[in-house]
Amino acid sequence: MSNDPCHVTASAGIVTVLPDTQLCFFPKFLTVDETGVLFDELRNMLPWTQHRVRLFGRELAAPRLSCWIGDKSCRYRYSGQLHTPQPWPKVLRILRGRIEVATKARFNSVLANLYRDGADSIAWHADDEPELGPEPGIASLSLGATRRFCLRHRQDPACQAEWWLTDGSLLYMAGRTQAHYRHAVPKTRKPVGPRINLSFRWIFPSDR
Ligand SMILES: [Mn+2]
Structure with missing residues (x-):
């Protein structure tokens, strides 16, 4: 377990032990003062768009607004669409550095999602696109209203967490x-x- 990044940072975060996972939760990663400023800036500044998603074989407008940000090389294909990244705003560059220190991981991109109200959501999925590699480290920062996040094992529904x-x-x-x-x-x-949710990722180069 010595190379498990969650255990390295267990003093600052809460490790959840579930089979086949590495999970670490930092309840107060940012202060209320920091989140207020960040929320307003991102909401006003990012070019939010409604992505298309494929759900049960149908293509629909996603029930949320999104913005894909990252290094130039970070093209990302999901739900049949190829997304070219927006450049990093300064505030997100700084935040990325802090998250890299806490998680001992590297990130070259971030998917921002805006859940406008309780009708916005994200359906059951995994972030398992090939560009993310076999063991993606995904750091998910939440700003604004509290929402419920559910995690469930694909084969064993008894293995779940919220x-x-x-x-x-x-x-x-x-x-x-x-x-x-x-x-x-x-x-x-x-x-x-x-x-607003910011999920920081590492995208491996793709020639598709
Ligand atoms: Mn996800």
């Missing part, structure tokens, strides 16, 4: 988590404000 992703929290998923588990942020009927 987190309330509060403002300023960071969930790091690594190892074989994406290969063995799916995750979702379900819709809610409760009144809930907007939430």
Whole structure:
């Protein structure tokens, strides 16, 4: 376990022990002052668009707004669409450095998602595109409203976990988590404000 990045940072984060995973949760990675400024800046500055997704064989407008950011080489194909990255805003470069220190991982891209209210969501999926490699490290930072995040084993539904992703929290998923588990942020009927999620990733070069 000595090279397990979660265990290295266990003093700052909470390690969740589940089979076939590496999971570490930092409940207060950013302060409320930091998240407020960051939320407003990202919401106003990023060129948010509604991506198309394929769900049960149909192509639909995703129930959320998104923006793909990263190094120039970070083209990313998902749901049949090739996304060319926006350049890094300064504030996200700085944030990336802090997350790299906490997780002992490297990131060259970030997918930003804006969940405008409780009707916005993300369906069960895994971040298992080939560009991410066999053991992707994904660091997911939450800003704004608290939403429920569910993780469930593909074969064994008894293996599952849930987190309330509060403002300023960071969930790091690594190892074989994406290969063995799916995750979702379900819709809610409760009144809930907007939430921005930043999921930092490492994209391996692709010639497709
Ligand atoms: Mn995901």
